Amino acid sequence: EAGVVQSPRYKIIEKKQPVAFWCNPISGHNTLYWYRQNLGQGPELLIRYENEEAVDDSQLPKDRFSAERLKGVDSTLKIQPAELGDSAVYLCASSLVDIFSEQYFGPGTRLTVT
Amino acid sequence: AQSVTQPDIHITVSEGASLELRCNYSYGATPYLFWYVQSPGQGLQLLLKYFSGDTLVQGIKGFEAEFKRSQSSFNLRKPSVHWSDAAEYFCAVGARASKIIFGSGTRLSIRP
Numbered sequence: 001e002a003g004v005v006q007s008p009r010y011k012i013i014e015k016k017q018p019v020a021f022w023c024n025p026i027s028g029h030n031t032l033y034w035y036r037q038n039l040g041q042g043p044e045l046l047i048r049y050e051n052e053e054a055v056d057d058s059q060l061p062k063d064r065f066s067a068e069r070l071k072g073v074d075s076t077l078k079i080q081p082a083e084l085g086d087s088a089v090y091l092c093a094s095s096l097v098d099i100f101s102e103q104y105f106g107p108g109t110r111l112t113v114t
Numbered sequence: 115a116q117s118v119t120q121p122d123i124h125i126t127v128s129e130g131a132s133l134e135l136r137c138n139y140s141y142g143a144t145p146y147l148f149w150y151v152q153s154p155g156q157g158l159q160l161l162l163k164y165f166s167g168d169t170l171v172q173g174i175k176g177f178e179a180e181f182k183r184s185q186s187s188f189n190l191r192k193p194s195v196h197w198s199d200a201a202e203y204f205c206a207v208g209a210r211a212s213k214i215i216f217g218s219g220t221r222l223s224i225r226p
Contacts, residue, residue, distance in 0.1 A: 042204045042206070042217050042218050045213045056213060091158070105158040106157050108157060
């Protein structure tokens with residue numbers, strides 16, 4: 001069984017530029033999560049989807065961040081424009097049912113904003 | 115508000131020695147508790163979880179954790195560590211209809 005796939009693995013951009021991250025969850029997993037992990041910290045939830053619906057986006061900075069999960073499968077997280085403080089690892093995870101099913105994490109995208 | 119504290123930023127133990135990683139949580143109701151491991155360049159992997167029942171929980175890779183309500187703790191243990199256990203370990207807490215909150219992690223190094 002393939003795991004959670006994320007691309008790109010690494011991204012370096014200048015501030016004020018846009019950037020997008022892509023995630024393909026494990027087949028059949030209804031719930032998808034985007035986390036941000038700052039250096040030396042644990043992951044922080046940005047947004048959670050149940051199928052196509054964003055059920056928790058309270059921590060998503062909506063002025064510059066957006067996300068979508070079309071058809072309830074793949075998801076894209078976008079930042080526009082990026083700021084220096086957005087440098088972090090962006091993790092995607094999926095789970096079979098709800099937040100307390102085991103979450104399977106992808107390897108993450110390391111974003112560096114210069 | 116719920117929170118998780120992992121007081122040890124970095125721990126070094128000798129291979130074959132026992133290990134205990136500390137985790138303290140703050141939550142008003144009975145929490146759901148998790149331990150995840152993150153190896154370099156890898157995603158997080160669930161080691162074990164506690165929802166209810168027996169307070170001593172067995173996980174993968176020989177790890178166990180004990181839920182102590184009176185101490186608000188959920189410490190992770192392993193009787194004998196292997197070099198492959200070197201990684202970052204995260205404790206997390208959550209509850210029904212609520213998101214999971216992760217601690218800041220403990221980096222484990224293994225001394226040959």
